[in-house]
Structure formats: C-alpha cells, structure tokens
Amino acid sequence: MTIRRVTTESAPAAIGPYSQAMVGGGLVFCSGQIAIDPETGRMVGVSVTEQTRQALANLAAVLEAAGCGLDRVVKTTVYLESMDQFGAMNEVYEQVFASHKPARAAVEVSALPKGALVEIDAIALRGD
Numbered sequence: 001m002t003i004r005r006v007t008t009e010s011a012p013a014a015i016g017p018y019s020q021a022m023v024g025g026g027l028v029f030c031s032g033q034i035a036i037d038p039e040t041g042r043m044v045g046v047s048v049t050e051q052t053r054q055a056l057a058n059l060a061a062v063l064e065a066a067g068c069g070l071d072r073v074v075k076t077t078v079y080l081e082s083m084d085q086f087g088a089m090n091e092v093y094e095q096v097f098a099s100h101k102p103a104r105a106a107v108e109v110s111a112l113p114k115g116a117l118v119e120i121d122a123i124a125l126r127g128d
Helices: 048-065 083-097
Strands: 003-006 021-024 027-033 073-080 103-108 118-125
Touching: 021 048, 027 048, 048 083, 048 118, 073 083, 083 103
Parallel strands: 073 103
Antiparallel strands: 003 021, 021 027, 027 118, 073 118
16 A cells, blocks of 8 residues: 655645645545644634634645645534534534534644634535
8 A cells, every 4th residue: 555645835834844735545634623724824813713714724624735626625623622612613613614524523622833813623525
C-alpha cells in the first residue's frame, strides 16, 4: 500500500512537524484545521461561527488536494475551546455538510493552537 502526503497552498501550511493530510488505502486522513487564512497566515474571525466557517473551508481545500471533497467525509472530530460554543459551531457545520452527515465526535479542550476556538479534523474516502 502506498502512502502519499497531501499539500496545498489553498489551505494553511502545517504549523508543526505534520502533514495537511495523508492518503493511504483509499482513505484520506486530514490533520486538524483551524481558522487560519492560507494567504495571510493569520487567524480569521473572533467568533466560533466565523472560525468554524474558515476551518471547514480549509478542510475542504485539503480534501480537494487529496482528490475528494466534503461529500466523501466519513468521520470528523471537532475540538472546541468551550462546549458553550457547541450550538454556534453546529449551525455552521450543519449548513456546510447539509444532508451529508458524517460520523462525528465533539470534545472540549483546554486550549487550541494559536488561540483558536475550534479545530476540525476528518477522515474521508477517495475515489468512487
């Protein structure tokens, strides 16, 4: 089985020793995405709503570079700085994923990189 690293300038570069995503065995394993603007390298938005939109846009860009899209996501994990923000995050998440509803876990964490309010990772299927 071949394992391939995924990189794209349409999403923020990794801020540590990891890849934006890895592809292997027909699966795409996306690293967590936060609300960093890929062009400026700066955080976008001050609300969890704004940050969720950008994190999901970044995730979509990584998936596209891997040869699939949000419609191929089978599992996500959402990390929230505060579970009090779950409802606001969930509204954006539901708009983006619409009728496609991947399996999901949502957890509250004590802190996220760069002071983010939300981080989202995903596992998706490549191909048909």
